[in-house]
Amino acid sequence: MxxxxxxxxxxxxxxxxxxxxxxxxxxxxxGEQGDDPTAPYQGAAVYAEFCQSCHGDQGQGRGEGPAFRAIAFDPETAHDVIADGLDSDPRDGVAMPPFAQLSGGLLTEHQIEALLAYMVTWGTGETPPLPMPRLDAIIADYVPDEGEELDAGAQIYATSCYGCHGRSGQGRVPPNFPPLLLTNNALTLVRDGTESPYMPAFGAEHGGPLDDAALEALNAYLASWTISEPLEDxxxxxxxxxxxxxxxxxxxxxxxxxxxxxxxx
Ligand code: HEC
Ligand code: HEC
The missing domain is CATH 1.10.287 (Helix Hairpins)
Structure with a gap:
């Protein structure tokens, strides 16, 4: 029994x-597609996780570098650019990654539609605020009370890196959203960029959004990973x-x- x-x-x-x-x-x-009133809010969460790293919190851009440009929002073409990526000038070394799952990205069609529903609110005065992507999990698991620099670094990671490299850098969908290997020159690569057009130079001297103080804070946060054991998600x-x-x-x-x-x- x-x-x-x-x-x-x-x-x-x-x-x-x-x-x-x-x-x-x-x-x-x-839930369902169509005129779902929550779609802009869902889209805001997707945007916060995957797009603000390069395009700023409302598509205004984040710096002078070509990767950190403002979005010229055109609903007709935006869907296809988001889904399949765009590299209109291969010589500039940066490109818009393809985000649709069918193109090796992370987003469902539903999420892309939600993104568009969020982006059309720009400039209307009814734009939902961006949530902080998974910051609670990122900070709570790794850096309990470790001080302001780590908190600042975790926030930078959450808004600039988490979308592509995932929680504690284990990656999401290689090769475009790969695991992050922490080597001695990791910070240099973040500042100066890599060969990949999808990993732009984040340093302010290259027109990126991160100044030296921000890079230091990020470094302190990344270094904390080796102290605490990463938890399973x-x-x-x-x-x-x-x-x-x-x-x-x-x-x-x-x-x-x-x-x-x-x-x-
Ligand atoms: C690695 C930085 C990066 C990320 C992250 C990124 N983009 Fe882009 N995006 C670019 C670049 C660079 C271009 C210009 C591509 C070109 O013209 O070759 C671009 C172009 C675009 C365009 C075409 C219209 C225009 O202004 O040229 C749209 C729409 C767009 N991005 C939306 C998004 C959305 C939505 C997300 C999040 C899902 C996102 N981007 C994430 C770098 C990025
Ligand atoms: C739009 C997606 C995207 C974003 C956002 C992004 N990365 Fe990357 N990152 C990549 C890709 C793709 C590579 C692989 C580059 C290559 O193979 O040349 C990479 C490579 C790296 C590397 C080189 C070592 C390695 O693991 O291959 C480091 C370090 C790194 N990223 C850290 C960061 C940090 C820190 C941030 C936030 C400031 C960040 N990345 C934001 C896509 C991204």
Missing amino acids: KRVILGLALLAGVVFAAWSGPARTALAQG PSSEGYGTLVILMGVAAIVTVGGVIMARENAA
């Missing part, structure tokens, strides 16, 4: 986990592993119960 109850409890757990995974994803991506891999483990446990238990019954019969 105990085994049956245990089996049922595990089964319920599996069903719940299987249901809540997609449901949570659907929630994060926002419960919403991704860790969660999936849990679901699989629970599924296996349930199958084993249910199988055991059935076999025990057949033996008894």
